[in-house]
Amino acid sequence: MSQKILLVEDDAATAEFIAKGLDEAGFTVDRAANGRDGLFLATDGGYACIVLDRMLPGLDGMAVLAALRGAGLETPVIILSALGSPEDRIKGLTNGCDDYLVKPFAFAELLARIRLLIRRGNPASGPDTVLRCDDLEMDLLARRVRRGERAIDLQPREFRLLEFLLRHADQVVTRTMLLEGVWDYHFDPGTNVVDVHLSRLRKKIDEGEPRRLLHTVRGAGYRIGIEP
């Protein structure tokens, strides 16, 4: 059974494209156009994740979130908002949301974050010390990387980059997620700084290999995995 997502968004056009995208990604989507309907549907339960617009008519997103958490509901919530200052994010995160995405956003990033939240809610049996993707293997304890029989020599920053990608294998990872996740750097310069890092990593991983593992997802970011 596909996982259910609740989308609370008053802007019909935005709601439409998000719902369509999520549907194409294999989720079942319930929609609410205002805070009250959203709250009603959310408390009904059964959702894997709630996508909540912050500025809603009637009952705004923060009030819906407060009511949900007040009722003891722990469904992961990702807030969508045009307000993107750190203060706004901090307010959202301290009020109980699990992630905060600023508009305008790439749908691929929203999808990546939703998947991350759902996976975080169902953690694996313990922290991995060896990460794998196809014949690529990363031993975190020995700090060794191999592709099949070939040992790959990585610089520390390339090692961290690959680790982040492998921890999100088969998901789209955006430039912002990489800058924040790998370097704790909260600004996307817009220049191709991340692409250059990734292209260097790609050379070491994929060059001379019959199957490419590191893919660029146009207009969104990157994905590590077997070519679909």
Next chain:
Amino acid sequence: MKPWRSTTFRFAALVFLFQLVAAAVLLLGPALLLRSQSHANAVTVAETLRDDLLDAYADGGTTALARAVDARASRGIERSTVLLLAHPDGTPVAGNLDHLPSGLIPDAPYTLVKLVRPRHASPEAVLLQSVRLRDGSVLVTGTVVESERQVIALLERTSLIALGLSVIFAAFAAFVSTRLILNRLQASVATLRDVREGRLSRRVPADPTGDAFALLGSEVNQALDRMAALNAELKLATDALAHDLKSPLTRMRAALDRAAQHVEDPLAQPFVDQALTESDRLMAIVETALSITRAEAGMGRESFEACDLPELLETVAEIYAPLVEDQGRAIVVEAPGHLSLRVHRQLLDQALGNLVDNTLKYGSGTITLSLESEPGGATIVVADQGTGIAPERREQALRRFTRLDEARGGWGAGLGLSLVQAVAHLHGGGVDLHDAAPGLAVRIRLADPLLSPPGTVPPPRR
């Protein structure tokens, strides 16, 4: 500024002068009054005696006068009286002086002379007048004022000493009164300084005295309340603007996203990609413009967090290293081992990113990120070895939407350095552009809010 133009200086001078004048009047006045009173009394006594003797002379001539003089001089009841009747050649005829005092001008007003009376060891001050009689004889009358003069001299000496002391007291009074005024103004000044530094919630403490300073404090508070209200309106306006701009941009980007996935015509693909890139650029401009407005309005200080600056510089260098290396250049960090400051992390990341980005686009040679620890804060310097910016264009470079090199395209909209400046101001500092000989050095000064307790924040060094 010339110190005498300062109101505080003038006030201090006025207090000093008034104090001094008051002390002089109080201290020297009685002595002067006493001196004049004593003189008048002595003259009156002498004149009464003289008139009396002249009456005797008028009635009985020189013989009667000589008797009268002797009678009064020998009576001994008027010890302070000086009398002498002398022949025209100065030989004494009668009286209690053994010679005619020299220097006396006949018929002149009473004159103070020093003379030694018979049976007296030391000279005494005497008020004397000589009258030439019809037959040429000379009648000298006078009053001894030695003891009064001594008392008055003592009084004058002590008054002068007291006046000297009163100069010190007046200076002290001037100093204390100006300090009092400065101290009373201090609360308002400190509050305004804090507000300028971005602590917008600061207000002048309540003052129950109801005096002019309390009124000033109350007016300052009301002005700040008004400013806070306008700031809140600005925040609402920028939030509304952000929302109104970002919602359609979200939809536009989503539409382009989908178009990019579904467009099959290879000729159309680059156009869709370009549109996507431009929508991201537009968004970046809107974001940066909003960030500058918010930072300049002092919003965001609540997001300050402790940050290890050398670590941050290393991170920036690491992120940009591949791009720098691709240009055949190097990026180095020169920073002390550890220096933590409370900063707005996201805005500082953005400011440093903008500067390194600028050196990649417009500079050349090695890029140096350095950190200098300073009392109360730190200075981050981003320098390259390129052609730099001419001194006369540096101010222009910091203005919004200014691009010094229009010929070069690129991502930005001339907001990079403006944002750096806004971020520095938010941190109680400023930005200077320097000649790195060769190249440009951008110095960002940051004040540590923890090292500057409210009321003692150093003014920004612009």
